[in-house]
Amino acid sequence: MSFTSFRFLCFFAAVLAAYFVLPRRARPWMLLCASVGFYAAAGLAGLLWLGGLSLAGWLSARGIAKAQAEGRSGRRFLILGVGLHLGLLFLLKYFNFFAGGLLGESAPALSLAVPAGLSFFVFMAVGYLTDVYRGICPAEENYGRYLAWLCFFPHILQGPIDRYADTAPALFAGSVFDERHVLRGLWRILWGFLQKLVIADRLGILVSGVWAEPENFAGWRVAAAVVCYALQIYADFAGYTDIALGAAEIFGVRLAENFDTPYFSRSVPEFWRRWHMTLGAWFKDYLFFSLQRSRSFRQMGKKLKARFGKTAAKNLPAALALAAVWLFTGLWHGARLTYVVWGVYYGVLIIISMLCEPLVARLRPKKEGILWNAFRMARTFALVCLGYVLFRSATLAEAGIILSRIFTATFAAGKGFSAAGIGRADILILAPALLLRLAVSICHAKGIDLREKVMERALPLRWGIALVLLFAVIIFGIYGPGYDAASFIYFEF
């Protein structure tokens, strides 16, 4: 069920009503039922996979805990649990891609539907198992509670990728009714809807239009479309995340943030510390750390130190670990070659950045003026946009066409943006909406809690802002069957 659908609104209203009517102890169970129902809407097959995997994960974690209580490491249960989850992820999502890539036309193909949110909840489960193994969080004894956390409807479909230790306690405590949390959550959900329906989906029309036939647009328009895509994907994902976090906040659960005004980043490594933060943190803690701390890597480090010195000992293992992280980050986004190349692209950039760090530190001007920072932000944004060309394209060939249009046909003749489906009316909406989005980002970057500021205002102003935003979504949102004036003229029968 999409968050920005009428169905979800009805579902959410019902869940809210039920949540606050029920006694506090029943609330977490009610959320479990609601989450299972929510997931079931995506199909019963997916529900079966979720049920199976969650059972496997819960049992494996208990196995680890039991083994460790008896003095053993519990490693076998960890490998079993993680292997099952990642194996199933590979099978359902990536088998066809790899089989096709390796064996070409004659490859066998599985035709199993990928359960919704698989990549997300598999990663959450693997994180949980690893945390139990590392002793960071205790194994959950109650299957219902584990399932309730795993399939919690705000985060099951698109994350954020949460840690059990962080979110489960609040989820099970069942929140006391707190007006402030409810209102803060509602404001956040409203802002999420605005970003998704008014900004992201509208930009998406332009981007799709240009990507469908880049040969028909001048290079600069194609470049503009790439920038629009950068804005679209941000508004889409951050909007979705806002709805998720807002919904969770109403139930007294604090999910992890995914975004920290990423387009203000001054370097690519910084960008990845501010964009889709839960994914970056997952790869850092569960792949990068695991590799770096593994025996083989440490031995490699020692051998390198002996033969090549300190710098090599530090950089080479890290580079290898980073390469692995970025290859898998790319692949995680989808079973498509362009995602893999995109991941490698960032891997290369970040490894180079790491290797050049000492050099750059010497060249960096002592005073970080506004112009210098602006330049760095622009440069980073440009690199990110370049990455988006790969990310958005279905094939490498398509990405190639886009890039060649931008750089070799920059001022060629071509169609206007209206051919892509965007009109003057859309620009009229996008301009203020994007400015608002920028203003909100600037406030966040400065640490201003906008929701507090709004909620402090007098009632007429609060209600006014809420109504303006609500009607902006209703009137300017991209949704609905659309309207064609011609079909209403009853003379044309």
Place this chain on the structure above:
Amino acid sequence: MNRNEVYERLNAVFREVFDDENLTVADATTAADVEDWDSLSHITLIAAVEDEFDISFDMKTVVGLKCVGDMVDAILQEM
């Protein structure tokens, strides 16, 4: 071994890992206070500390370290 002795050796480790002869850390020092202390150098640092004191941290401890004071506590505990 007492805390001061730990700090003598720890400061040496920090100086080598971060390539800064003038670096001195104390209980309250966190990653934010030291330039270039990111997750990458954190791993290197942990490994270097483990080598220096001939100890081995488990993941739970590593993840739980919030400041240098925590690190010293952990070192003393492991020794």
Place this chain on the structure above:
Amino acid sequence: MKKIRFLLRIAAFFLLFCLLLYGADRLLVDRTAAPRTESFYAEPKDSIDVLLIGSSRIMCGIYPLLLWEREGIAAFDCAGSAQVIAQSYFQLRDALNYQSPRLVIVDVSTVANGNVYTGTESFVHTQLDHMRSPLVRLSAIFTLIPRKDRVEYLFPIVKYHTRWSEVRAEDFNMPPDICRGAVVYTGFSEKEEVLPPELIPRAEAGELHDIPEQYLRKTVELCRKAGAEVLFVNLPCVRDGEYQRAYNAVDALAEELGVPYINYLYEDSLGLDYEKEMFDTAHLNSAGAEKLTAALGSYIRENYDIPDRRGDAAYSRWDADLAEFRQKYY
């Protein structure tokens, strides 16, 4: 208690929101057909003696103002474009909340449209978005519209919100429609040439589809409960045998229900010149409509007890409108 006060505030906000939503809805809804639909609700309560329901054929084929001119009959045409029987049933239910006609004339031609609840989508919107009885509208939405499409009818703003840049002040200042629901086509359509139909024997009839039959029965029952008489008509048109078999299928039903049925395809006494008096193969033009209305008017006068309202002060507007109508179209 804090919770209660909070809930009250939420409820008050929600109420305000609903009011504004309704306002936005009315601002954005398509108003192409608004003058026509609004003219019905502008008629004084219980002033109409004859209601016409059905599809655009009856909108173009019978002019209430000419019925007024010849026979002093106060009639109104509540039909809609591409409106099938099931839709007409609900249109009638809505109309009966405002008027108490003595006679309801039902255009049965859409029995040939198949076993459907609705006709062309945009015209379903035109009908339901402007319907004023809230309960009838809701009932219609839940009966006629499949579940997945209901949201856009329950909240028309879902369909019309993209119109925000096209709304003009003129949309709300359109001149009132004086035709009492009729739509006048003069001349001929450029799209098709009209030749007289090849008629099959009247006895050659098909079977009525379930939904139109069910709703014809319900319509008759509704009229009788409201104290109105019913008359089925099928206006002249050029259609092949398949359609004609459907029109002929109504004979059996009409006889069973005791409802007179005038199938004008077989009324040679009308003397309709298909080449000159049809706009296209389905609609009469103004010349044809005048002829048909005259014939129908006489029929009504002879067979039904409909008062002649000429001279009644309450209907003085009708004379003025008739004069304007004549001037405009004849």
